[in-house]
Amino acid sequence: MAFGNLLKPEAVKVVMSVTSKKRLLQEIGDLVQSAHGVHAGLVTEALIAREALGPTGVGHGVALPHARLDGIDHVMGVFVLLDKPVDFDAVDRQPVDIAFGLFAPEEAGVEHLKALALVSRTLRDTSVCTKLRANPDASTLYAILNEAKPAKAA
Template sequence: MKLEQLLSPDCTVCAVPGTSKKGVLQQISRIAANAFKNATEKELLNALVAREKLSSTGIGKGIAIPHGRLLDHQQIIAVLITTEKPVSFDAIDDQPVDIFFALFVPEDHCQQHLQTLAAIAAFLGDKGNAKRIRKCQSSEQLFKMATGQQD
């Protein structure tokens, strides 16, 4: 699945305030719940926290891909945020994180979940993309960059 099929402007937010891992996960859950009325903030947060308990989704170089599975949902929800300041996130390289691409997938879409995570990891793993994301000054600019609509 292509990123432009996943992201929406209302789920792409630049310079989100956050000082803790839990705070960032709450922000992500709030953004997703506001955009997708069929999922509650609490349900979304619980899915992210459950996954983080297994191991951190901080993949290194200031990037995290928090993700969770949702019961009784058929829609994939994606949220891309940057934070005002990097946040300690227990990443594999012990570096703080400032780019978060969160994904919520239906419980029964395992194969699609893995393919989507791989696409997100490949996109964020490109040093040029991460650098361009960090240079974004607005949510609109971040959305356009992530979906390949930049001038």
């Protein structure tokens, strides 16, 4: 699986002035609606429900909010870079400025897990995150993500 299968150029956004985790999840919902045509309210509700199970802030300023959605037929993603980090209840208690939202059909099995692993491995690479943070342009961010070579799973 490659980022090109998960992410399209219009699903990448630099967001200004988000002040809370909830507002970031709403921004992700809005981006999913504009890029993939899935109702923003449904996406945001699914993300909030998933966060209630445990925070998806994985550390080092990165969050991987994800959910299963009715009405989609393939795994899809959106990428958000924040101009200012927000508290996300991350495992390391550090604020988040990089968020990759990942969405799968309700019945998705291994494809959802493969996509989550790809995104996780890629965004654990500090050099990739450094490049992302240094380039607040959506088309450049898209290119960086598509060119990234994630480390192989152990």
